Amino acid sequence: MPVTATDLDAATASVVAALEPVVDLDWSAATGTGALNAYRTAEHVGDCLMSYAAQLSSRSTDDYVRFEAALLTDATNAQALEFVVAGAGMLAGVVHRLGPEVRGWHPWGVSDPEGFAGMGIVEVLVHGEDMCRGLGVTLEPPAEVCAHVLERMFPEVTVDAEPWTALLWATDRVELPGLPNQAGWRWRGAPVGD
Structure with a gap:
């Protein structure tokens, strides 16, 4: 199954459903991704998604479109969500x-709209999971979306686990017994068949 704009919508809706109930908590004190707190992680995700839309819209195949999207200081x-x-x-x-x-x-390779939709889903779900952990809530994305993005972005991943767990393993968020950690992971952005 191809990764679609509808999959990206569903992934985003699952993150919003998990995080909306905790917008009154202190996101600046909650862990996010790496050294970023939950608030800055949300900013990072928004910037990535807008940058991906710009890459496809401009059809630039040799560098990033030169802009950065950021939250205003009073957001x-x-x-942020x-x-x-x-x-x-x-x-x-844009994908649609x-x-x-x-x-x-x-930077990990020229991609097509389906690949950028997959990248967007990985950004939303994986960083959304980081934020949810820091804020003490559970993210439950649709299994079929996780399966689609695994097949497209991580075709080498053939672990015996639910799709969400497999995606978390592929992005070095969880360990699976008997399998190596995935530090330094990368997705496959190249179009299918390339």
């Missing part, structure tokens, strides 16, 4: 509009 947690939703909506709209022949640059 609330709810507005809204920033993620806006970025996901922009990327989903463009044909499979379009290409855009990413």
